[in-house]
Amino acid sequence: MTVQMTGASRREILKTAGAGGLVLSFSIASKASAQGSAPQPINAYVRVAPDGFVTIVNKNPEIGQGIKTTLPMLIAEELDAAWDKVRIEQADNDPKVYGRQFAGGSMATPLHWDELRRVGAVARAILIQAAAGGWKVPAGECVTEPGVVVHKASGRRATYASLAAKCAGIAAPDPKSLTLKDPKDYRIIGRPTPQYDTAKIVTGQPLFGIDVKRPGMLYATYEKAPVFAAGVARADLAAAQSVKGVRKAFVVEGSSEALQPAAGQIGPGLLPGVAVVADTWWAARKGRDKLDVQWAEHPTSGQSSEGFAAQARALAAAKPQRTPRNDGDVDAALKTAAKTVEAAYAYPFLAHVALEPMNCTAEFKDGKLEIWAPTQNPEPGRQLCAKTLGIKPEDITIHMVRCGGGFGRRLANDYMVEAAWIAREAGAPVKLIWTREDDIRHDIYRPAGFHFLKGGLDAAGNLIAWQDHFVSFGEGQGFAPSAGMGPTEFPARFVPNCRIDVSVMPLGVPTGPLRAPGSNALAFVMQSFIDELAHAAGADPLAFQLKLLGDKPVVGEPPAAYAAGRMAGVLRAVGEMSGWANRGRLPKGEGMGVACYYSHMGYFAEVAHVAVSPGGEVAVKKVWVAGDVGRQIINPLGAINQVQGSVLDGLSEALHQEITIKDGRTQQSNFHDYPLMRINEAPPVEVKFLETDYPPTGLGEPALPPAIPALTNAIFAATGKRVRSLPIRPEMLKA
Template identity: 75%
Template sequence: MTLELTGASRREFLTAASASGLVISFTVATKAQAQGAALQPINAYVKVAPDGMVTITNKNPECGQGIKTMLPMLIAEELDIPWEKVRIEQADNDPQTYGRQFAGGSMATPLHWEDQRRVGAVARAMLIQAAALAWNCPAGECTTQAGLVLHKASNRKATYGSLASQCAGLTPPDPKSLTLKDPKDYKIIGRATPQYDTAKIVTGQPLFGIDVQVPGMLYATYEKAPVFGAKVASADLAAAQGVKGVRKAFVVDGGTNLSGLLPGVAVVADTWWAAKKGRDQLKTQWADHPTAQQNSEGFAKRAAELAAGPPQRTARNDGDVAAALKGAAKTVEAAYAYPFLSHATLEPQNCTAVVKDGKVEIWAPTQNPEPGRQLVATTLGIKPEDITIHMIRCGGGFGRRLSNDYMVEAAWIARETGAPVKLLWTREDDMRHDFYRPAGFHFLKGGVDAQGKLVAWQDHFVSFGPGGEQFAPSAGMAPTEFPARFVPNCKIDVSTMPLGVPTGPLRAPGSNALSFVMQSFIDELAHASGQDPVAFRLKLLGDQKLVGEGSGAYNAERMRGVVQKVAEVSKWGEKLPARTGKGIAFHYSHLGYFAEVIQVQVAADGTPKVQKAWVAGDVGRQIINPHGAVNQVQGSVLDGVSEALHQKITIENGRTMEGNFDSYPLIRMNEAFPVEVHWVMTDYPPTGLGEPALPPAIPALTNAIFAATGKRVRELPIDRSLLKA
């Protein structure tokens, strides 16, 4: 028999579990069902088998961030089951059971730190209640330990497996009434735990969307216009269908929503290679499109023109910036720019779909499955409840798979083909049809008074958007962006340009670019005023605790803590060899406070070599999985440095020029460097780690380059020719 803790009613027992709307029910399955495939725990969180093994379901998508391990750790801790007795299953998309299921914004920990522990606590309480009834003793006299219920007074004990069937007739307790463990009693939380699927990953077992196989499956490619959204003018379908193995080639009219089904040509074949060869024969011609008038060079030129004139609007205006600049002892003026970036996930976008009898079944490596379901439903004219989405492990996400364009393409092609279809993009498709991190331009002025205090800050931010107060996706900047609220005279102006290029969130959206600008210019002001960069930053943060109110408050005390810690562990101020320097930067994003120091040596030919990075992070009172936490921080720092050193998407005539890793290189093994991670523990709820460690890495590197060479990097990626001795 098995105990099944589920998130929606399958039989008679229900209870509300948390403020997020979680619902728990218990059902019983036979021993045969527990051992075989007959049991269909669609809504299950926990199943306890007769042998005491516990299967825990992970509710959210796994993109390599370790969520498939971390969330079940929370349940297992309160269930009081040894981790060695835990198996993990991936949930399908089921919002009625699990609520919103997504991977983004580093939100899994803050959203589920409590409710997932309460899932485990309810299951544990039910097992205790079953034992107490069997032993005719008060439940309060029973305890648990390592998968056993114990009654010390009578020296009785029972395994979870032996008690599971007896839970069927019991009413679950109110989860809010249960007392969760004291952290001092944690046995799983806080223990370094490898990702659950690591062994399968390193041995090449099928886990990812690209590995999915279903009976009778065909393969598809989908060619879209190089200019985003352009329609098909003509295509040689007969030539494509003449390739051996090609079953069908057809034009898709598509629409104008850059996040939806765009116009293109589908080729379906017995093998993916045959589909690609057929696509190569299409010789597609594309209709004219207004985005063909846009290019990166034109954006930069227009940004400079806008900055030279009055802004379109003012987002913030504290004090009197003009007067403060005029009265400052030292002023600095600089222009900063950063490019469009591609996500470059190592697994290109892909999706497998079956459309049959008015129903759709989808296997997708998606970060955001429910909007994908709604997109497919709307586009195909199918009820959302007739669409099943299996969430498959993503080979990298970084925000790219928050969009589901590849999902709706696969579903459409499968419907038109009348057979199961796996759609697989090429690397060039993936890079040239991304939702890019937007480029941006900042024209800054700053002033420091005679006492070394930053008294004036002005930024004319030129970005993209339709006008008014709207920005293109992920192209905006909040009026509270640091150092706003810390400078008495602060003015943030905004101007925007129209954009036909699709944009969207990239790991640490907004912050991944803004930190480079703000922390670099702060560094300029520190050096220009003759102050140590660490001391200047601490002076800027001041001695206050909170700046602002509510969810938008900035905790200066926590930031001071990580700045002081990273300065200490990096031995800030020590003498370094020629053309070697250290740079510091900090940033608050996704509820995490991070400060970082990077040491770099710049060769005479201008090549920067990062020697080491030190990171101090404050993400609250508990690190759930230290192994995964350090992995996330190290990956974030390497990711940020890779962006700074190499990455740039260039738009010419409305199309992306880069198409593969030869023109859009990522950091290589010989460029990697040690990243030393330190935690500053504070009494705040734990928060996520997938993103907040990335933003400071970029300005820490560029500030280190200045310390090594005296040359300031104001545009990314780093131009090595400017750093020559």
């Protein structure tokens, strides 16, 4: 069976039109284009068929975040379609039609909220014009009901299906000229809606990249050096080729330089390795086990997690390499402070461990490449394959297949270019599947980091001084991918004397974005240390946060503005939800902690309730979440799921997850030494959204960061022990 989640082909368009259907395809200039920068068109593709069904194409990759449902909901609402008559198809990668197609940064809603609603409004206007023309009445006298155009004065009605054949030749109006619905009239937006593919997922139907099959397809595995980017010094392939079912084994020279992302890319390109191609994946795996490969020496072999920690301590004791922020006089303020607090925080490398390992199916024929990829970022994948294989980008077709999780890992396309290269060498369609060990040992990791903090309080308990010497990875003035921190990181701008120092050390370990990049680590540090300062001041931690935010509703200017009033709102809300004022009544060994964070345009505050046993075992009893992502929640069911998943993801990172490097290689390999949260550990998560008069924004990431410090602050409340490094281990908390 061939699985291709695609938009309509030209042949399908002709069939639909010939059968009396409406095919609508047009583009709307984005805000960036309107402002005179390079065009970034947002496109939609809509079909109205004679059977009354409306097909809406989802332009962005679906990675489990529900965008295949959410974006079509925007179109369907303004189209006034009957949702039970909507079919959804996944678009292929086609930047000329759809503009940029990617899943990352929680950007789907802010980028498409207005534009895709206007797509639906244009389709609706064309259908109204078709009906009005047939009835010889002004279009302004017609309205719509779900799937029907109505002429109120005469009572005449025409279904969209009956109008489909009459739409040909009707010019689309200017999308900006159309009046969009009043939110009080929404029927689809704001209604809890299951994901479109749920029934297929739970019944095991082929949807994911790992399910793709092609006629004559072979299977491949790809062995890479345990030390990142090391080359092949010698390879004896005979034993692998002797395994029954193995068709071919060969060395791929690749490039050690491909470890560093090229311009426009995330993650590595084609690294050196050895490919094994076989009739079945099991045969390919067995052949790979027989490989005898000697890897070349590589300078990264001298790097380790212990070495990084030692370097960080040495750098922190020395003069910082640069100071991106220096407000007031921090040194003087610390000298005169009534109380000072110092603490060192650290967090480890993390892997993404999407449940579907990296995979890709590729077919190279007659100089053209066709790819079926579970990718978050298809167009850079096309460009990477074109450059590496020496072919034209227009000779590459990428079918976007549903991803079994992404979390930022599939923003990189190293597995795509590997599959493409192997398919060309094999002379047949090839499905490359990484093992779980490949997935963990060859990730683009969330970077580790180190913070050396000092804070000063005056006699009234006000925070008057903040210093953070941030030791991270990079070279010169640059950070390694996803290893940076900006000069406006909270509480910067809210403390009169604030200095952020930075020092970096070289890194040969590949890094990249993991869900809520940067924020997933920085929130732990900043919000934990603020909690330390609150306790040093003898203050209620929630009240201390509100006092720190002050009275100004917004601090700073766009795009770096911080809406302090919105953050105060979610803090107050989560305090009420959780019964924060009554936390003193908890039994011994239990505690509640609060944290808040602004990330990816969302303002979130969270309270965690934990119980810690005398042996140091942590049980999270409940988490409360208050979030502000603007005036509209498009799909409440999906929104709550996203928040709950984010919280559990953050708790899992804090309680279990750690990648350690030794001799330049990852020590962990599978779930036995890189465990995730189990279902019996997962607490209930109560979610509340505050509606504020701001445009709606995304939800895939901003609820994760505060979950971690809410947990660690709750542990302190329960035990009096501070968690300043992750993951949390029982021996840290034993009574």
